[in-house]
Each structure stands twice: as structure tokens, then as C-alpha cells.
Amino acid sequence: MHSLLARGNAVLAYTLSVLVTLTFACFLSTITIDYRKETALKTLKIEVKNLPEYGVAKKLNDLGHITFNLDANLTSLFNWNVKQLFIYMTAEYETPTNELNQVVLWDKIIKRGENADLHYKNMRTKYYFWDDGNGLKGNKNVTLTLSYNIIPNVGRLPLVGSIGSHSFGFPSEYTR
Structure with missing residues (x-):
């Protein structure tokens, strides 16, 4: 026994x-499962200012202001194994001092059961668009992309880039 x-x-x-x-x-x-989805980004208002960044040093750095539209239907990403999505918009650009600059400008968490059909108009960036120098003024090759992390119940944590991006340029004069 x-x-x-x-x-x-x-x-x-x-x-x-x-x-x-x-x-x-x-x-x-x-x-x-292929989690890539089509998104549409468009910039409406683009400004660049030359201001002192008080957090690091007193030198003048470029600060970009962007107003954008975002259209993305991410509803079909949710299946039984997706708990939530962490979506974020990044700006990528090149300067003479850095070959690749990436800045997160906006993010959002979408939980299961929440509306994942995003149609935002005239949105401002959630975070400051600082450059550590004067790399934004006159920069004509800035690319906005939407990416997302899928938080599953079980398994790997995929980092997915959406299909579609938007390129724009900053003005060659500072805005007052």
C-alpha cells in the first residue's frame, strides 16, 4: 500500500x-499566425523649434511638433491567446552625427474586449520629439511607423511592425 x-x-x-x-x-x-496589419499614418502639421533642454544641458536642441492621423483596425489580432496589445508609433530619421535615430512619439495599451479599431484625427504626440542637436531642422527623411507588442496568455512575445509607414520632412526654418 x-x-x-x-x-x-x-x-x-x-x-x-x-x-x-x-x-x-x-x-x-x-x-x-501572421500578426502584421495594414495601417495608415498621415502628418497634418509639422513644426520645429530650437529650445534649451533643461533636463540634460542648457544647449539648444531641436524640438519637433507633429499633428497626425492614424487609421488601423487591429481587432483581428485578438484571438484566444492574446491578452492585450501595446501599440506605439516611432519616428526614424538620420542625422550627420547618428546614422539611425528612433524616437517613440505615442503609445497605447489595448486590452481584450476594448475597441481596437483606431481612427484618430488631429492627434498630438504623447511624448516630446527632442533631437540631441539640430538634426530636425530641414530633415526631409523622417519616417513614422506603427509597431505593437502582443502580450499572449501562453508563448512568445512577438514584436510586430505594421504594414505601411509615412515619410515627411521638417521645415527648413524654426517656428517661433
């Missing part, structure tokens, strides 16, 4: 083995 402790251990070990197998099967069921 087995003791009560040995029987409890056997039941627990079997239960955990079944749960691990089911979890792995659930992970395999969503690993091949």
Missing part, C-alpha cells in the same frame, strides 16, 4: 504533466 503522501505526489505530478502538455499544444496553435 502507498501512503497518502505518495498518492498525492503521483496525482500532482500527473496533473502538472497534463497541464504542461496542454499549454505547449496551445502555444503551437498560434505560433504560425
